[in-house]
Amino acid sequence: MLKDVSFGQYYPVESFVHHLDPRVKIVFLIVYIVAIFLAKEFLALGIAAALLLLALIVSRVPLPKVIGALRGILFLVVFTATVNLLFYQGDKVYWDAPAVLFEWKIIKITQEGIIFSIFLVIRLVLLMVCSSLLTYTTTPVSLTDGVESLLAPLKWIKFPVHALALVMSIALRFIPILMDETQRIMNAQKARGSSLDTGGPAKRVKAVVPVLVPLLVSALRRADELGEAMEARCYSDGKNRTKYKKLRFTWRDLLAFLLGAGLLAGMIVMRYFPVFAL
Secondary structure (H helix, E strand, O other): OHHHOOOOOOOOOOOOOOOOOHHHHHHHHHHHHHHHHHOOOHHHHHHHHHHHHHHHHHHOOOHHHHHHHHHOOHHHHHHHHHHHHHHOOOOOOOOOOOOEEEEEOOEEEEHHHHHHHHHHHHHHHHHHHHHHHHHHOOOHHHHHHHHHHHOHHHHHHOOOHHHHHHHHHHHHHHHHHHHHHHHHHHHHHHHOOOOOOOOOHHHHHHHHHHHHHHHHHHHHHHHHHHHHHHHHOOOOOOOOOOOOOOOOOOHHHHHHHHHHHHHHHHHHHHHHOHHHOO
């Protein structure tokens, strides 16, 4: 399960997507999420999925890694789909059958509920894949530099942009480290005879406590060591600090920006101006 956590993990390879400006990738992700939620029919989701598939192919990220990221949200997808399938109210008919297929007390399975559940599952999958693609193709340092650059206008209102970027950078770097630490602690507990994967839900929750306590102690120790290291190197706030790598906007970024803008414009047209849609 811990291996399925993709956020914060970077897949090093040379590709078109990897060389994009992190600011453009962050903006594209935001635009893509907005476009997904603007979509209200399967054709719109199909267009968004085709664009994401193109990005996956160009990024050269292995498909098993993407599927592994989806396993991490499998419970959320199944739970959301089940709730909407059993309790979604609707009387729209899509095929030659009654609108209400099954009804028992408060549970009602309808044709519209089935279609809506499938639509919601596709939307969640696209959202997760796009978010994973961002972290797979962007290093934590580049990602935080992009966030800091995008939030630079907030410095006019004395917002601590650099501090926020620093916290985000440290958090992203610590995610894989803490995942490995958790796995080592779990292996050590299993070697001592602890049963972490068997029993009912209550037993499994109780078995997690011996893992969380040493993990918390380890995280606090690492944070203390990091703070001391930063003080020893005379680290100060973000004033007058320079960067080793400068962010530059290139033709690749312009192409990605135009694709994102075209996707968003198409979703707006298909949602609010269906007369002009395909």
